[in-house]
Amino acid sequence: MKQWITHISCLLIFICASCSNETIEQYVPTPSPLQIPQLFQDKILDPVIPINNPQTVEGITLGKKLFFDPILSANNTQACADCHAPENAFTDVDRFSDGVDGILGNRNAMPLFNLAWNYDEKFFWDGSAFSLEHQAFAPVTDPIEMKSTWIEVAQKLQEHSEYPNLFNLAFGTSTIDSSLVTKAIAQFERTLISSNSKFDNYLIGEGTLTTEELNGFNVFMDETKGDCFHCHGSENNPLWTDNLFHNNGLDAVVTDLGLGEVTGDPADNGKFKSPSLRNLAFTAPYMHDGRFATLDEVINHYSEGLQNSPTIDPLMKKVAQGGVQLSAQDKADLKAFLLTLSDHEFINNSDFKNF
Amino acid sequence: MQRIVPIFIFSLITLLSCGTDNDDIVSQANVTFNFSHNWDASPITNTNFNTIQYTNANGEQLSITKLRYLISNITCQKENGEIITLDGYNLVDVTNNTNLSFTPLSTIPTGTYSSVSFTFGFNNDDNIDGIYQDLNSTSWNVPTILGGGYHFMQLEGKFVDNTTTETGYAYHAIKAVDNSGATLVFNDTFFEVDLGKITITNNATFNIEMNIAEWFVNPNTWDLNVLNNMLMPNFNAQIMMFENGKNAFSLKSVNQ
Numbered sequence: 001m002k003q004w005i006t007h008i009s010c011l012l013i014f015i016c017a018s019c020s021n022e023t024i025e026q027y028v029p030t031p032s033p034l035q036i037p038q039l040f041q042d043k044i045l046d047p048v049i050p051i052n053n054p055q056t057v058e059g060i061t062l063g064k065k066l067f068f069d070p071i072l073s074a075n076n077t078q079a080c081a082d083c084h085a086p087e088n089a090f091t092d093v094d095r096f097s098d099g100v101d102g103i104l105g106n107r108n109a110m111p112l113f114n115l116a117w118n119y120d121e122k123f124f125w126d127g128s129a130f131s132l133e134h135q136a137f138a139p140v141t142d143p144i145e146m147k148s149t150w151i152e153v154a155q156k157l158q159e160h161s162e163y164p165n166l167f168n169l170a171f172g173t174s175t176i177d178s179s180l181v182t183k184a185i186a187q188f189e190r191t192l193i194s195s196n197s198k199f200d201n202y203l204i205g206e207g208t209l210t211t212e213e214l215n216g217f218n219v220f221m222d223e224t225k226g227d228c229f230h231c232h233g234s235e236n237n238p239l240w241t242d243n244l245f246h247n248n249g250l251d252a253v254v255t256d257l258g259l260g261e262v263t264g265d266p267a268d269n270g271k272f273k274s275p276s277l278r279n280l281a282f283t284a285p286y287m288h289d290g291r292f293a294t295l296d297e298v299i300n301h302y303s304e305g306l307q308n309s310p311t312i313d314p315l316m317k318k319v320a321q322g323g324v325q326l327s328a329q330d331k332a333d334l335k336a337f338l339l340t341l342s343d344h345e346f347i348n349n350s351d352f353k354n355f
Numbered sequence: 356m357q358r359i360v361p362i363f364i365f366s367l368i369t370l371l372s373c374g375t376d377n378d379d380i381v382s383q384a385n386v387t388f389n390f391s392h393n394w395d396a397s398p399i400t401n402t403n404f405n406t407i408q409y410t411n412a413n414g415e416q417l418s419i420t421k422l423r424y425l426i427s428n429i430t431c432q433k434e435n436g437e438i439i440t441l442d443g444y445n446l447v448d449v450t451n452n453t454n455l456s457f458t459p460l461s462t463i464p465t466g467t468y469s470s471v472s473f474t475f476g477f478n479n480d481d482n483i484d485g486i487y488q489d490l491n492s493t494s495w496n497v498p499t500i501l502g503g504g505y506h507f508m509q510l511e512g513k514f515v516d517n518t519t520t521e522t523g524y525a526y527h528a529i530k531a532v533d534n535s536g537a538t539l540v541f542n543d544t545f546f547e548v549d550l551g552k553i554t555i556t557n558n559a560t561f562n563i564e565m566n567i568a569e570w571f572v573n574p575n576t577w578d579l580n581v582l583n584n585m586l587m588p589n590f591n592a593q594i595m596m597f598e599n600g601k602n603a604f605s606l607k608s609v610n611q
Contacts, residue, residue, distance in 0.1 A: 043488060043491050044488055044491050044492040045488050045489055045492045117492075218500055221499070221500055222498070222500060222588075223498075223501075223585050223586075223587045223588055224585045224588060227585075229494070229496070229498060230494065230525075233494050234494070234496050234498065235485075236484070236491040236496045237491050237492065237494055239492075242493070242494045267404070267405035267420075308520075308521075310521070312523065313420075313523065314421075314511040314512060314513060314523030314524055314525050314584075315523065315525055317523065317525070317584040317585065318584075319522070320520065320522075
């Protein structure tokens with residue numbers, strides 16, 4: 001009988017002890033849920049927010065400061081925003097961007113918007129980073145980009161007059177590490193939502209399109225003409241990308257393996273992520289290697305410039321003739337439509353700028 | 356001796372917990388539909404993709420690089436004529452090896468059914484433009500210039516054409532539409548796949564096979580040199596797909 005009493009007493013003590021934790025007040029930063037545009041709410045699935053990195057006011061503020069701060073680079077000369085500038089929909093105007101030593105990369109900097117709706121969470125042109133948090137790890141230590149180390153970065157931030165307090169406000173700890181840095185940056189990046197283009201307004205009945213723009217949309221949606229929709233979505237998918245990887249017939253001989261380098265599967269050689277067609281007015285040059293300076297060159301590529309290769313996407317049709325052979329009028333109209341997807345409010349949004 | 360009491364209680368609980376096993380007779384059963392694929396009996400998964408290794412009835416060698424298709428409207432008809440329709444649809448994605456198994460949320464009463472069937476694609480009541488967020492998110496839509504709604508199937512790959520060049524094909528099935536005139540003229544191309552009579556005694560799994568080769572042969576021998584791309588606005592091609600597709604599915608087995 002004594003044994004039973006002992007057991008029950010122990011159990012009660014455990015229960016009481018575990019309850020006592022509930023009285024400790026834990027610091028909780030201010031929740032700041034993403035403001036999901038109505039069009040997105042109506043048409044597509046909810047954005048991806050990691051359960052271990054919820055959006056908070058303090059986290060976003062910190063992420064924004066880090067995004068614009070060259071402290072992340074080895075010699076304090078380069079911030080994320082140097083290659084991902086707000087006025088260019090968070091890319092830059094260069095074909096290849098230079099790092100802290102002036103060395104050029106081999107891929108065009110990607111624009112940043114609507115990143116929380118990348119459901120497969122594969123980032124970069126070649127899909128080499130899984131999740132936005134992990135993506136942010138790469139440029140900081142890349143030897144031809146920021147060329148820093150996370151130990152150095154954490155130390156500089158720790159010794160900074162403001163950052164320890166900002167991390168404390170965002171995450172409840174002033175001990176700074178790479179994980180918290182990338183979490184904060186990812187929170188800021190998820191707020192970069194673009195949903196207010198001329199075409200968006202047309203879809204919600206608050207604007208009209210010209211005859212040329214409407215015809216351009218039809219060229220985009222017509223499988224016998226542009227047939228852009230299979231990879232770039234439609235009025236029912238406001239992302240304007242499938243976020244998947246395709247070989248779009250740029251080269252007969254593939255030298256940059258793209259996704260194939262990441263997966264090791266030769267069937268993926270020469271495949272790169274379909275970029276969103278939003279904000280093309282601000283994001284030239286185009287393609288993973290920035291080879292096309294203008295939208296006209298891009299359209300001409302799909303119309304007459306396709307190159308056959310073993311992994312070219314079956315959706316690239318009439319390859320033997322170089323492409324879909326659009327008329328001059330259809331090309332002009334397609335371009336006019338594509339430009340209606342550009343969101344001037346987005347690039348002028350003061351929430352996204354550094355003051 | 357006192358220790359025997361808790362051991363006995365523990366054992367009793369363990370034995371009782373076994374009571375929910377499938378061996379028991381249930382009055383309501385879950386039905387699961389598993390989809391597997393073959394080329395004339397040779398099994399196909401995404402590991403067989405991207406290599407030209409199949410020959411269609413017309414003699415063209417081909418590969419598969421993408422295969423996904425929509426099934427919906429699972430219907431169970433009792434012998435007394437009562438019909439039970441299970442809500443939901445499933446986008447079978449062989450490329451990504453996802454949704455190869457589908458269990459509707461609703462259950463059905465055990466008993467004998469004169470037929471269990473599903474619809475390939477969407478019927479006209481379900482094929483409403485833009486209303487399914489998951490399908491919109493994966494760009495499964497049909498352009499409104501072709502009537503809107505959704506694809507039924509996307510089968511893509513390469514074939515060796517009559518100039519021995521590897522050429523892409525995009526065998527996309529949708530509701531047939533003739534867009535040559537002032538107004539669109541439609542023809543239904545969804546079809547019912549009847550799995551036959553079955554007595555459901557327990558949770559049941561229907562193992563369904565799609566023979567991909569059938570899309571190219573019966574009753575219409577498919578010439579990829581002629582019909583390889585831009586098939587969505589091709590009314591006659593859609594009718595041919597519809598006719599061939601009806602022979603592509605079969606019930607391999609039912610486990611319960």
